[in-house]
Amino acid sequence: MAKVYIPAQLRAFTEGAEWVEASGDTVGAVIGNLGPSVRNRLLRDGRLAPGLAIAVDGEITPLGLRETVAPETEIHFLTAISGGFL
Amino acid sequence: MSTAPYNIIGTRPPRHDGADKVTGRAIYGADFQINGLLHGAVLRSPHAHARIESVDTSRAAAYPGVVAIVTADDFPQTPDRIVDLGEGETPLSYVRGNVLAKGKVLYQGHAVAAVAATSPHAAEQAAKLIDVRYTPLPCVLTAPEGMAPGASKLHEQENVTHHIQHAIGDADAAFQQAAIVVEREFHTATVHQGYIEPHAATALWNNDGRVQIWCSTQGSFVVRDVVSCLLDLPVSQVKVTPTEIGGGFGGKIPVYIEPVAALLSRRSGRPVRIVMNRRDVFEGSGPTPGSFIRVKLGADAEGRFIAARAHLAYEAGAYPGGMVGPGTMCVFAAYDIPNVAIDGYDVLVNKPSTAAYRAPGATNAAFATESVVDELARQLKIDPLELRLRNASREGTRRADGPKFRRIGCVEVLEAMKAHPHYSAPLGAASHAAAKRGRGTAIGYWFNIGLPSSCVISVNADGTVNLIEGSTDIGGTRTSIAMQAAEVLGIPVADVHPAVVDTDTIGYTGVTGGSRTTYATGWAAHDAAKDVIRLMTERAAKIWQADDVQFANGIFRSGNNQLTFAELAAKLTETGGPVVGQASVNPKAAGGSFAGVIADVEVDVETGKVTILRFTSIQDAGRAIHPSYVEGQMQGGSVQGIGWALNEEYWMSPDGRMVNSTLLDYRMPTILDVPPIDTQIVEVPNPAHPFGVRGVGEANIVPPPAALANAIHDALGIRMSRLPMNPPSIVAELAKQ
Numbered sequence: 001m002a003k004v005y006i007p008a009q010l011r012a013f014t015e016g017a018e019w020v021e022a023s024g025d026t027v028g029a030v031i032g033n034l035g036p037s038v039r040n041r042l043l044r045d046g047r048l049a050p051g052l053a054i055a056v057d058g059e060i061t062p063l064g065l066r067e068t069v070a071p072e073t074e075i076h077f078l079t080a081i082s083g084g085f086l
Numbered sequence: 087m088s089t090a091p092y093n094i095i096g097t098r099p100p101r102h103d104g105a106d107k108v109t110g111r112a113i114y115g116a117d118f119q120i121n122g123l124l125h126g127a128v129l130r131s132p133h134a135h136a137r138i139e140s141v142d143t144s145r146a147a148a149y150p151g152v153v154a155i156v157t158a159d160d161f162p163q164t165p166d167r168i169v170d171l172g173e174g175e176t177p178l179s180y181v182r183g184n185v186l187a188k189g190k191v192l193y194q195g196h197a198v199a200a201v202a203a204t205s206p207h208a209a210e211q212a213a214k215l216i217d218v219r220y221t222p223l224p225c226v227l228t229a230p231e232g233m234a235p236g237a238s239k240l241h242e243q244e245n246v247t248h249h250i251q252h253a254i255g256d257a258d259a260a261f262q263q264a265a266i267v268v269e270r271e272f273h274t275a276t277v278h279q280g281y282i283e284p285h286a287a288t289a290l291w292n293n294d295g296r297v298q299i300w301c302s303t304q305g306s307f308v309v310r311d312v313v314s315c316l317l318d319l320p321v322s323q324v325k326v327t328p329t330e331i332g333g334g335f336g337g338k339i340p341v342y343i344e345p346v347a348a349l350l351s352r353r354s355g356r357p358v359r360i361v362m363n364r365r366d367v368f369e370g371s372g373p374t375p376g377s378f379i380r381v382k383l384g385a386d387a388e389g390r391f392i393a394a395r396a397h398l399a400y401e402a403g404a405y406p407g408g409m410v411g412p413g414t415m416c417v418f419a420a421y422d423i424p425n426v427a428i429d430g431y432d433v434l435v436n437k438p439s440t441a442a443y444r445a446p447g448a449t450n451a452a453f454a455t456e457s458v459v460d461e462l463a464r465q466l467k468i469d470p471l472e473l474r475l476r477n478a479s480r481e482g483t484r485r486a487d488g489p490k491f492r493r494i495g496c497v498e499v500l501e502a503m504k505a506h507p508h509y510s511a512p513l514g515a516a517s518h519a520a521a522k523r524g525r526g527t528a529i530g531y532w533f534n535i536g537l538p539s540s541c542v543i544s545v546n547a548d549g550t551v552n553l554i555e556g557s558t559d560i561g562g563t564r565t566s567i568a569m570q571a572a573e574v575l576g577i578p579v580a581d582v583h584p585a586v587v588d589t590d591t592i593g594y595t596g597v598t599g600g601s602r603t604t605y606a607t608g609w610a611a612h613d614a615a616k617d618v619i620r621l622m623t624e625r626a627a628k629i630w631q632a633d634d635v636q637f638a639n640g641i642f643r644s645g646n647n648q649l650t651f652a653e654l655a656a657k658l659t660e661t662g663g664p665v666v667g668q669a670s671v672n673p674k675a676a677g678g679s680f681a682g683v684i685a686d687v688e689v690d691v692e693t694g695k696v697t698i699l700r701f702t703s704i705q706d707a708g709r710a711i712h713p714s715y716v717e718g719q720m721q722g723g724s725v726q727g728i729g730w731a732l733n734e735e736y737w738m739s740p741d742g743r744m745v746n747s748t749l750l751d752y753r754m755p756t757i758l759d760v761p762p763i764d765t766q767i768v769e770v771p772n773p774a775h776p777f778g779v780r781g782v783g784e785a786n787i788v789p790p791p792a793a794l795a796n797a798i799h800d801a802l803g804i805r806m807s808r809l810p811m812n813p814p815s816i817v818a819e820l821a822k823q
Contacts, residue, residue: 078415
């Protein structure tokens with residue numbers, strides 16, 4: 001099971017838990033197995049919500065939802081870094 | 087990661103573009119020439135916030151020499167949608183609205199219309215004849231103003247566009263256990279990157295429907311993507327050629343004039359060039375945000391940080407998506423603190439939409455945190471570097487935004503600071519009776535980024551290679567990338583001929599920003615060179631009819647046979663034709679960098695003038711490919727940090743006009759203001775990179791303002807809570823004592 005760290009603003013939906021466990025071979029699959037309250041705030045139209053980036057085991061992955069996940073993987077949702085919005 | 091002794095890496099060869107740049111032959115944005123060129127001028131808003139009631143271009147159109155005029159109505163009015171422009175997703179309407187305003191202007195300098203004419207003078211005069219009728223609206227100029235109840239709103243949405251939270255542990259409970267707690271508030275001013283070359287772009291909307299652009303940019307593919315989005319063209323119909331660039335520091339990632347020049351070219355049927363002047367740059371391009379920050383830090387009696395809280399409110403400028411996100415990620419990154427709560431607010435204000443500026447968001451945050459850390463050290467009577475070492479982040483430390491650090495050099499940088507002769511050198515006596523001296527330290531972090539990069543290497547018959555890449559060269563990256571290829575190929579770096587090419591000629595390459603170019607494009611060059619060696623090994627095998635060809639130090643060997651790289655290069659035609667290696671990468675392990683500063687100052691208590699006596703910058707480079715370029719980045723970031731700390735700010739009138747939009751009044755440091763900046767490179771290799779590279783272009787700007795504030799405190803006993811710490815503000819603080 002992957003360890004999914006819940007963004008602070010969504011912890012109301014996990015009873016305050018900083019992380020939850022979920023199964024899946026990819027980040028997308030893992031998110032798909034989260035509760036709808038969290039899942040629907042992380043995804044928009046099947047894509048990662050704007051402004052978010054995914055870190056797998058501490059590193060932001062360019063593969064996003066397609067990044068593969070091992071059983072002990074840590075998944076974080078970070079603020080996407082840009083050099084300005086343009 | 088290779089740990090072998092290197093032949094090229096770590097040396098200091100001359101830069102490939104040096105001759106062109108010192109002889110004035112390098113072609114910068116405004117130097118580009120093309121037959122039939124028209125000159126563009128942009129009309130900008132005089133108001134910080136106003137409704138556009140009407141735009142009448144008839145008088146301008148009648149001005150002699152005018153060929154075309156455009157407004158926001160000339161953009162294809164495609165429905166709004168989220169677009170991914172390579173560095174993040176954003177609504178198309180924001181991008182379009184910032185390039186040419188429609189309905190409302192949101193800051194003084196907001197572009198409203200543009201003219202193309204046969205001379206720059208005609209274009210400027212005609213632009214002044216465009217009649218725009220405005221209804222001024224109330225404006226908000228700082229993050230706290232924008233957040234205030236009842237504040238004037240820029241868009242339909244609230245001014246607070248994002249609220250970011252990070253939390254680990256239980257900060258409130260931990261503060262109750264703390265032996266000592268320090269909480270302070272800080273303000274930082276809006277500042278500009280201050281690149282010397284203004285934005286410049288030439289566009290040609292050709293008869294075949296393709297758009298060509300030549301411009302000064304940090305990211306040619308970003309320009310291509312933005313222009314194609316705004317003009318509703320496939321990306322393949324836009325070709326962008328980056329010219330040489332006279333500085334960017336993050337400010338030349340956004341796109342301002344390129345789509346306007348393209349619209350004018352479509353209207354006129356001729357190429358159009360737009361060149362910003364300095365006022366345009368200050369008022370019409372993206373500065374980095376002013377901010378309000380509150381930091382609270384609690385420690386136990388031994389000086390272990392056990393609780394931290396931060397409130398960061400950053401100006402976004404006129405559109406959402408400012409720099410508060412990275413600010414929240416960096417504010418406590420240097421420290422291992424088990425209980426942290428961070429709130430970040432992205433706040434719309436009537437200033438230009440903010441842009442990146444070396445480690446965007448981190449300098450503001452470090453000014454606050456490192457000032458509080460210094461105060462804790464004083465109250466605990468612990469050496470400030472010892473206190474930092476006691477709490478330093480290291481491999482395995484969980485950051486407040488969640489992930490654990492991999493191998494980082496925070497401890498090594500702090501140890502280097504402590505061991506540096508500067509730190510133990512006497513401060514010396516003040517130069518006159520009204521002067522006092524002090525020393526300050528600070529550290530800072532920037533995580534750096536990956537993003538895609540591509541390289542192609544073709545082998546010449548004389549044993550040299552041509553290396554083509556898509557990364558605009560800022561700070562000598564042609565050479566730092568070529569050095570990585572040369573190391574793999576076993577040839578002198580002078581035998582690698584690097585070229586920065588257009589978007590048709592190389593695979594997608596991300597911006598020269600995020601301290602990523604030597605890291606990611608260098609990685610692509612490493613892999614492309616490996617591809618060349620693989621192909622040439624096959625040729626050697628064909629010549630010798632052998633299957634045991636080995637390559638090392640520029641020589642192919644099999645049994646008693648051997649050929650140098652150059653000797654084998656001469657035989658390519660007869661063994662199958664040209665050899666071309668290529669690689670594209672999209673790395674994720676960027677390897678963050680820590681930097682530290684030791685600063686000595688003398689402050690005149692009568693005038694408030696701060697003189698920097700000695701300044702030492704220490705940074706983890708992972709592996710310094712070209713140490714001179716690393717040192718150059720450290721010195722450049724330090725000087726910019728000094729300007730941010732002591733002088734620079736957007737002076738705004740109450741109605742939102744910038745009143746110091748010249749380099750005479752916007753006071754950047756010159757060679758007369760700063761002492762020689764000593765540098766020390768720390769090398770904690772990034773295990774993910776073939777040569778251990780970490781980006782070095784940004785972390786160095788993070789600690790200077792805090793280090794100088796701490797030095798001023800050491801000298802005067804006053805805690806400066808606002809940037810810039812200019813003479814009037816220091817005199818005012820002294821008067822409170």
